[in-house]
Amino acid sequence: MTSIAKLVEMLAPDVRERLLALGYTARFEPHTRMFEEGAKADRFWLLNSGAVHLDAHVPGAHRAIVDVLGPGDLLGWSWLFPPYRWHLGAETVGHVTAVAFDAEKVRQVCREDPEFGQAMFACCAQVIAGRLHATRTRLLTLYGPHGASVR
Numbered sequence: 001m002t003s004i005a006k007l008v009e010m011l012a013p014d015v016r017e018r019l020l021a022l023g024y025t026a027r028f029e030p031h032t033r034m035f036e037e038g039a040k041a042d043r044f045w046l047l048n049s050g051a052v053h054l055d056a057h058v059p060g061a062h063r064a065i066v067d068v069l070g071p072g073d074l075l076g077w078s079w080l081f082p083p084y085r086w087h088l089g090a091e092t093v094g095h096v097t098a099v100a101f102d103a104e105k106v107r108q109v110c111r112e113d114p115e116f117g118q119a120m121f122a123c124c125a126q127v128i129a130g131r132l133h134a135t136r137t138r139l140l141t142l143y144g145p146h147g148a149s150v151r
Contacts, residue, residue, distance in 0.1 A: 008046070010126060015119040019101075022109065026100035034075070034090040041084045042103050044076035050096030054088045063089060067131065074127045079103035 008016045026045065028034065035041070037057050051070045055063035066088060069075055075098065078086045084103070110117030 010123045011119055015116055018109065018113075018116060019106070019120070020099065022105055023099040023101050026098045028092045028096040028098075030092055030094045032092045032096075034092065035086050037086050037089045039086050041076060041078035041086045043100055044074065044079050044103060044106075045098035045100050047071055047073050047075055048097040048099065051093040052096060053091050053093055055091065056088055063091075067135070068093070074124065077124050077128055079107070080121070080124055 047069060049071055051068055052075055053065045054067040055065050058064050075090060110120055
């Protein structure tokens, strides 16, 4: 199974093949800014290797790292929702390889093929839900009562 399996294993084989046919290989050098918070979200990636820091702009300070993504992870979901602007920024930690997708092309296929679109949205929703749960857990660990258990 390839490293992008985390996301694509959720998709039916025909949807998976159709999605991967829309992708192309992308390579990034260490410390490359992949996108900036607030900029147009016009693509997304399935990471094959390396790591990417997701960060948030903190006025008057450095960027705060809010998550680290690695092989098998989906990088970018802001392309799904108007106004198609990044909610966070992203920077490679080391060398990164990924399958990249043009967001407009994928949205077009979603519009033309409702079953494909439903599968894509359901898959991305699972990823978003997992990230929200992980963020909640991190926040509870940092700011919850000392000794409180996290479910």
